[in-house]
Amino acid sequence: xxxxxxxxxxxxxxxxxxxxxxxxxxxxxxxxxxxxxxxxxxxxxxxxxxxxxxxxxxxxxxxxxxxxxxxxxxxxxxxxxxxxxxxxxxxxxxxxxxxxxxxxxxxxxxxxxxxxxxxxxxxxxxxxxxxxxxxxxxxxxxxxxxxxxxxxxxxxxxxxxxxxxxxxxxxxxxxxxxxxxxxxxxxxxxxxxxxxxxxxxxxxxxx
Amino acid sequence: xxxxxxxxxxxxxxxxxxxxxxxxxxxxxxxxxxxxxxxxxxxxxxxxxxxxxxxxxxxxxxxxxxxxxxxxxxxxxxxxxxxxxxxxxxxxxxxxxxxxxxxxxxxxxxxxxxxxxxxxxxxxxxxxxxxxxxxxxxxxxxxxxxxxxxxxxxxxxxxxxxxxxxxxxxxxxxxxxxxxxxxxxxxxxxxxxxxxxxxxxxxxxxx
Numbered sequence: 001x002x003x004x005x006x007x008x009x010x011x012x013x014x015x016x017x018x019x020x021x022x023x024x025x026x027x028x029x030x031x032x033x034x035x036x037x038x039x040x041x042x043x044x045x046x047x048x049x050x051x052x053x054x055x056x057x058x059x060x061x062x063x064x065x066x067x068x069x070x071x072x073x074x075x076x077x078x079x080x081x082x083x084x085x086x087x088x089x090x091x092x093x094x095x096x097x098x099x100x101x102x103x104x105x106x107x108x109x110x111x112x113x114x115x116x117x118x119x120x121x122x123x124x125x126x127x128x129x130x131x132x133x134x135x136x137x138x139x140x141x142x143x144x145x146x147x148x149x150x151x152x153x154x155x156x157x158x159x160x161x162x163x164x165x166x167x168x169x170x171x172x173x174x175x176x177x178x179x180x181x182x183x184x185x186x187x188x189x190x191x192x193x194x195x196x197x198x199x200x201x202x203x204x205x206x207x
Numbered sequence: 208x209x210x211x212x213x214x215x216x217x218x219x220x221x222x223x224x225x226x227x228x229x230x231x232x233x234x235x236x237x238x239x240x241x242x243x244x245x246x247x248x249x250x251x252x253x254x255x256x257x258x259x260x261x262x263x264x265x266x267x268x269x270x271x272x273x274x275x276x277x278x279x280x281x282x283x284x285x286x287x288x289x290x291x292x293x294x295x296x297x298x299x300x301x302x303x304x305x306x307x308x309x310x311x312x313x314x315x316x317x318x319x320x321x322x323x324x325x326x327x328x329x330x331x332x333x334x335x336x337x338x339x340x341x342x343x344x345x346x347x348x349x350x351x352x353x354x355x356x357x358x359x360x361x362x363x364x365x366x367x368x369x370x371x372x373x374x375x376x377x378x379x380x381x382x383x384x385x386x387x388x389x390x391x392x393x394x395x396x397x398x399x400x401x402x403x404x405x406x407x408x409x410x411x412x413x414x
Contacts, residue, residue, distance in 0.1 A: 001341070001368040003327075009265055009364065012378070019378030021262040024342060024367065026236030026294055027382060027389035027399065028259070051258050052235070053270060054355040055228040058216055061352075063260060087233055094405065101408035112411055120210075134208070135231060141354050145268075145361065147347060148261040152359055154352065157216065160231065161208040171219070171226030175234060175391045181402070182234035182389050184382045188404045192234065192389060192397035198301065199394070201308035204319055 023185035030088035030181040030189065032096055032115070033062070034126045035076035042108045042117050042126045043072045046096045048183040050085060058157035060085060060137065065150050072105045074153065077139050082124045083155065086131035090179040090191045097187070120161065132178030135160040172197070230392035237295035237388040237396065239303055239322070240269070241333045242283035249315045249324050249333045250279045253303045255390040257292060265364040267292060267344065272357050279312045281360065284346045289331045290362065293338035297386040297398045304394070327368065339385030342367040379404070 009017065028048035036042045049063035064074050077083040088096040095113035103109060110117045116129035120136065127134040137155035144151055166178045176193040184190060216224065235255035243249045256270035271281050284290040295303040302320035310316060317324045323336035327343065334341040344362035351358055373385045383400040391397060 002371045002374060003366060003368045005366045006364070016378035018262050020374075020380055021265045021364070022259055023378075023380035023382065024265075024340065024364070025257045025259045025267055025292075026238055026340075026387060027234050028236065029233030031233055049258050050232045051256050051270060052229055052232045053352065053357055054272065055225050057355065058228045058231075059355055060232055063258060065261065085232075090402070093403070097405045098408050098411075101410045103410050107410075133231065133233075141352075143350050143352060143359070145260065145348075145350060145359070147361060148264065148266055150260055152350070152352070154354055157213070157228070157231070159210060159212045161210045164209045167209060167227075171223035171230075172392050172395065173227055173230035174395070175230065176397065180233060182399060184399075184401060185379050187406070188379065188381070188401055190383065190399035190402045192391075192399035194391060194395055195297070195388070195397045196300070197395045198304045201305050203308045203310050203314075204305075 019185055027190070028183040030096065030183045032086040032088060032099065032128050032131065033073050034084035034086060034128060035073050036080060036125055037076050037105070038079050041106060042110050043076055043105070044099050044109045044115060044126070044128060045073050046088065046099045053154065059140075059154060060135070060157065061152050061154045063150055064153050075105070077153070080124055081139050083137050083139065084125045084127045085135040085137055086128035087133040087178065088181045089130070089132050090181060092128070092130050093181055093189050097189070123158070132163045132166060132180060133160065133173070226392055234397070235390040237303065237390045239293040239295060239306065239335050239338065240280050241291035241293060241335060242280050243287060243332055244283050244312065245286050248313060249317050250283055250312070251306050251316045251322060251333070251335060252280050253295065253306045260361065266361060267342070267364065268359050268361045270357055271360050282312070284360070287331055288346050290344050290346065291332045291334045292342040292344055293335035294340040294385065295388045296337070296339050297388060299335070299337050300388055300396045304396070330365070339370045339373060339387060340367065340380070
């Protein structure tokens, strides 16, 4: 094993540091967050920090990092109250990753990639037509993380669509069947297949 | 695509609901969090909500859900100020998953599984010897998510160890080389291989 102390970390070259520290939490979710400005300019941006917060009510959150992520997503969802979460699948990895380029808020990433904007029902934010999972979200809260000036943005699931072949009888969504990607570090993508499902665990009997 | 409205979600059978909503954020990190009580009883528990919060300072967080996760981890890290984050790899998936069983705080999951407790230097919390990535964490803050009575627990990386063959020249940690697992839903495990790394993205030139 190779050990890195805190002193090493603080003196790393910048690129080395962000590559390594961004890999340290393990695999991350790969999502495209869709939003639209009140003027109608659509935004789509890749995020790797979407996290499950609870099922009742159904809540997801994501981390907003002020210095590294364009704020268009945040400004839009604050103004319109809604956003979408779309899973990145194998066929759209390149275009999804390209949305990390810093475009002006006047330019839609939908125009600069082959990703297709789609509206479902009367929901007021754009989905990604190619995504195998599409979730309509209502903004409900945000929490400031004072320690490093980031925010946890919290949204409540309003409705969602999934590819039928991903859904199993007990509600389990087989992400592998949708060729859903996961992110390793800042720029690594993997497309896993399900290895195994394990049973609900109860304590072993002490002899 | 199959659509589920909010009314569907709220009337789902409980198991169906938690399986489906827990799958909706995409792939999740698979980590074992290690801690020890002031009385010396070690605890190790699987978490799927560890998230990268920032690199300067190097911060990771995780979600603590009061109703579903034993609170031993939280009580220990509050009392001792330290905990560890260890990656779940293919060979320890079953034992890692078993730590989700609800044992009394008087029983160490290390005794009930083949996972091996390991201390590194004078750090005051146990690591998992078998893990390909081991991170020593200092508790720094916690943030209440009032919307559903969960918490975001924030820790600062003090030092870490990684398997040498995982580390690339530019700091990228190839999780596939460590056979690191990712979690799908509540009980699905996958062990991905790196599919591709993509370049830092700059805006395309408008013609």
